[in-house]
Amino acid sequence: AQSVTQPDIHITVSEGASLELRCNYSYGATPYLFWYVQSPGQGLQLLLKYFSGDTLVQGIKGFEAEFKRSQSSFNLRKPSVHWSDAAEYFCAVGDNYGQNFVFGPGTRLSVLP
């Protein structure tokens, strides 16, 4: 069965610093990979997705992620964090039929002024 791990439960960075959130997945076929962000009391907003092609994908709000098949990873990065980026970030994996969608446990990001 597919699974997603996010090794970091909570990360704190200073505003303006770079950010990398880790995501590892286990999936038997070609994975469809996603990063979502959830602000307190809000639903999930899609940041970016990877289906195929270029392994470095760009998303909204200045985020990017790199798919590394050999490492089963899909890490999220941002070169300069803003205070408004403080939120919960979820990595997810699905299949090409829009089924079997599995989320990781999330990483909570705190941003210091």
Add this chain to the structure above:
Amino acid sequence: DTGVSQNPRHKITKRGQNVTFRCDPISEHNRLYWYRQTLGQGPEFLTYFQNEAQLEKSRLLSDRFSAERPKGSFSTLEIQRTEQGDSAMYLCASSDRLAGYNEQFFGPGTRLTVL
């Protein structure tokens, strides 16, 4: 299009009571999903519909849970005889065939507290 909406946003109930939540997907999205999210965890899949047909149910969906999408538009999720362990955020999402169903758009959720 205002996105996926869910009502109510918050529900407090006593153990043993029945509750019903509603989800209105993005119009013309023919797939609708329900997830449960407990504190500190990612969303867990409960069930999904394609049009009015319920195609898959997670084993998390006990007999006390039932979901419907009678006309292929909005959906309701009912929990009967609620238990304290049902306290969670219930999220709804919808997706579109034209996008290959892969991208799910989420609503704001209904937070259930069972006392």
